[in-house]
Amino acid sequence: MKENHNPNHPPGSGAETPEEISRRKFFRDISLIVGGCTALGLAVPAVGFIFAPLTRRAPNVWRTVGKVEAFKIGETVDVHYEDASPVPWAGVTARTAAWLRRETADQFVAFAINCTHLGCPVRWLPQARLFMCPCHGGVFYENGAVAAGPPERPLTRYPVRVVNGEVQIETAPVPIMT
Amino acid sequence: MIRRTLKRAWDWLDDRVGFTETFGPMVTHLVPRGARWWYVFGSATLLAFMIQVLTGVALAFSYIPSTAHAYETLQFITNQAPLGHFLRALHYYGASAMVLMVGLHMAQVFLFGAYKYPREMTWITGVLMLGFVLVMGFTGQLLRWDQTGVWSVIVAAEQVGRVPLIGDWLARFTLGGDTVGGATLSRFFAFHVFIMPAMVFAFVGIHLLGVLRHGISPPPKPGEFVSRKTYKQEYAEHIKKDGVPFWPDSAWRDVVFGAAMAGSIVILALAFGPPELGKPPDPSLIDAYPRPDWYLLWYFAVLALLPKGTETLFMVFGPMLVGLWLIAVPFISRRGERSPLRRPWAWAAVLLVVMMISTLWVAGARSRWSPNFNVQSLPEKIVGTSSGPVAAGAQLFYMKGCLNCHLIQNEGGHRGPDLTSIGAQRTKEQLVLTILGGRGNMPAYANNLTPEELNAITAFLESRGSQVGKPR
Structure with a gap:
């Protein structure tokens, strides 16, 4: 397989091959999606815990x-x-x-x-x-x-x-x- | 020999880590030569923050953020722990210095027009940090977790509760539930020691990036206009021609001023000690007199003096509008003259804010709208007699709560008018009408006085002051 990490063809230099462009786009997108999902997955329980008092009503006794x-x-x-x-x-x-x-x-x-x-x-x-x-x-x-x-x-x-x-x-x- | 060894060790460390390469250009970046004592308030604010971090971390070694124990641990820190008394005082005066320095820094930047192109984001991050500082000040007061701390939480919940639609939500979020309880203090602790300082660290970083990227704005000269087309080139030429390295040519003033500020904090801490701890945090103790720390006393006065019916509007939209206006400043006034000598409206705005806050601060410190709960019945020297309807009226004037709000020869409260000379100003009929029906901020006493009691009180009031000038 062709090595994609090519310092002679930095992103946006116009010298990349279509295959390089496609691979870079894929790596960028997958990194953003995986990173975003991980952050969201960790943030939901933390934020949920902080806001939990809003959903818990103390019973009137x-x-x-x-x-x-x-x-x-x-x-x-x-x-x-x-x-x-x-x-x-x-x-x-x-x-x-x-x-x-x-x-x-x-x-x-x-x-x-x-x-x-x-x-x-x-x-x-x-x-x-x-x-x-x-x-x-x-x-x-x-x-x-x-x-x-x-x-x-x-x-x-x-x-x-x-x-x-x-x-x-x-x-x-x-x-x-x- | 030792020196050479140390030098070699440093060179090795610096080579591997890259301190000089990374931070060298930052600390030696060129700044305008004329940047003198006016420019020290920003670094002083940062130093005050570092003092807060240091003293706060030390206090956290003993402070327990639990509603059951916080008050006791603070008493331990204050009265038993070695240096605890001093450390609490340092933390308090450090907070005061931070509020003061952030205000001075903001006023200087505003007056020098340093918020204009291209430093808009530096100003905006500064405005946000002003908000963080005030939140840290308020939450810090709550962490004292004495009676005032508990009631301040309730006052805060009442204020956010007025936000339309989500008010109830926000109030419950503030309290950590339906009432002040086990969850309340720990969430304020989290805000005070984790969230807000983290935000300050982050925004100080962005703020300093802006300072490094766009440089320190040179002292303004009348007639030197800011133009988007030419400013960056002009600044680069100016700095190239007349700039000096920040360290040490300019930084020595920051060091001297910072040391003087730190010294003042130490002297104040030694002289006056930490803020007193009030009664225990028991919400069932009704004899409370909650007041905010000095830097929010002016806002306490605002809440008392707002015209009736406007509080909700003001509490909800007032701080929001002030914040938005501050953020909008660099976009409203983005170019043109920077010199304070040519910007009279900038002076007017700063003076107006200073006068407004000072006046409200004095009003807040006096709190003349509050009834005086420490009154005693009037002495015979003031009443003028010890028997008869006048003396009985004076006693009723005290018992019925009139003296809580009215002054008689400097005795009593300030909420209502001074009645020392009321006998010379009102007829008996006018007095009776006011007492029975109430007036403005005075309750009606029609259901609370017998005819005999009414006669006695009016007799007492009629006896107040000279009869000269009394309406017929």
């Missing part, structure tokens, strides 16, 4: 936050519980909180602690009966409606239920204002 009698009617308190899918290495980061108010003997309401402007944790001022945000000054009434500042939407509410004398809140994703 009910978390007990206390006995009914531990909450006074009309009082708003912060309650702490574990999020829906704590992993062993999450540590304290797996903890989350909500503002819980006992409205009547058997009715509770729970608000996300996240301001609907940019997610900072709102604080409850019991005498003022207002939630205030330390970041950009968002203020919410006790029913979660916007009272002042940049937020445009009311505080997010979480489902609450009473089971066997225990108050339970349903876990939820961080409320993202899309």
Whole structure:
């Protein structure tokens, strides 16, 4: 077989034979195809792994936050519980909180602690009966409606239920204002 | 004897590897003679980056990027590990220097018109690296993984969440799931120590290729125009006639300035230490006060001061438009005059940006839009009495949260107007109307005050300030 690697006939010099041109084109194309496929084959699992959280939704679960009698009617308190899918290495980061108010003997309401402007944790001022945000000054009434500042939407509410004398809140994703 | 042996060893190594042959022409390439102190900011940025790599690698020997342990390892690095306190401080001030130097380098290149033909790609890679530097700064703050770190992740997720159609996706990608948790920190760690530095290395390479290929642009002279037809030939002639080797004729200034910058970083690190670690990264601790590091404080102010309803538009398209505009600069102004003496609009643009960022930075540092959560009830000295409706009103003014946002003789918050003299400016009816119905950024208190409480608060407010000039 004729040697194709000919330094006297570099590609594009115009001195190559049709056979050389054909072989060079074949080697170029096959190298690009094989190399591209290999890169793609390696990239797919890596990129898929990085983007995997997008396809995994944590299940919503009910978390007990206390006995009914531990909450006074009309009082708003912060309650702490574990999020829906704590992993062993999450540590304290797996903890989350909500503002819980006992409205009547058997009715509770729970608000996300996240301001609907940019997610900072709102604080409850019991005498003022207002939630205030330390970041950009968002203020919410006790029913979660916007009272002042940049937020445009009311505080997010979480489902609450009473089971066997225990108050339970349903876990939820961080409320993202899309 | 030893010298000769070393020389022989070096010659052998150089022959086999080809250091001199490969890098010699690079370090001795000719540069314009007039390239003086204005040209040191690029190399200083690169040096700051190398300091970050060095200190970052050292910190990685002890830092554990796990949400459960990162905070504790940082406390160990800061308080127990030998030199850990100093190393963290070096990393912090190195980051600050990098942001500062990249800003100065960009301003100098812009003012000298050095982005024009044929150096468009050098400018564009620089713009992209500015983005990488800011991302590294932000992700670096998160790696502190204290309370501010956790809330900064949530604020970031909220911002990207506003992107139309894919916002929810981006927010979940940022958090590494539905909430801050086990997957959150490690992805920011990967961005901070692998992806972004790799991008910076790659783009520094392209950036320097551009510098070597097109040379350092000579200091501009008024009346010397850039023309696509003649520029390359003119530059070649100029360099041939008046060029000096980069090393050492020009590089000594880079070395001196770089050493001064590194010295400043060391002095700052020794004098002020690393940024304080806040409370633990527990998202259920509600008493948080998240603030970005100084280089993003101005953007924090922007988010607070935007007119209501425009945030989404701004957060999504603002950074995008700024980036696109910066990339478009060499195509909008591709030829012609380079001298800053003949380009007043270039000065105006730089001054505008500097003034805007400085003003917003001061506003961000003051954060006067935030309620003051550290207020105490007003002392008798300010109230003027310890009994009666005025004293009761003063106590209610504190309890009902009014003092969180309003000042009375320098006590209280800055969110609302200073009410030190409100009694001289408003009638009782006006006060009642505002308190009950709210006004602008003030909540309505109609459902939150008894008639007695309302009377007491208005009595207190009426007692504020001189009665002179009060509307009748």
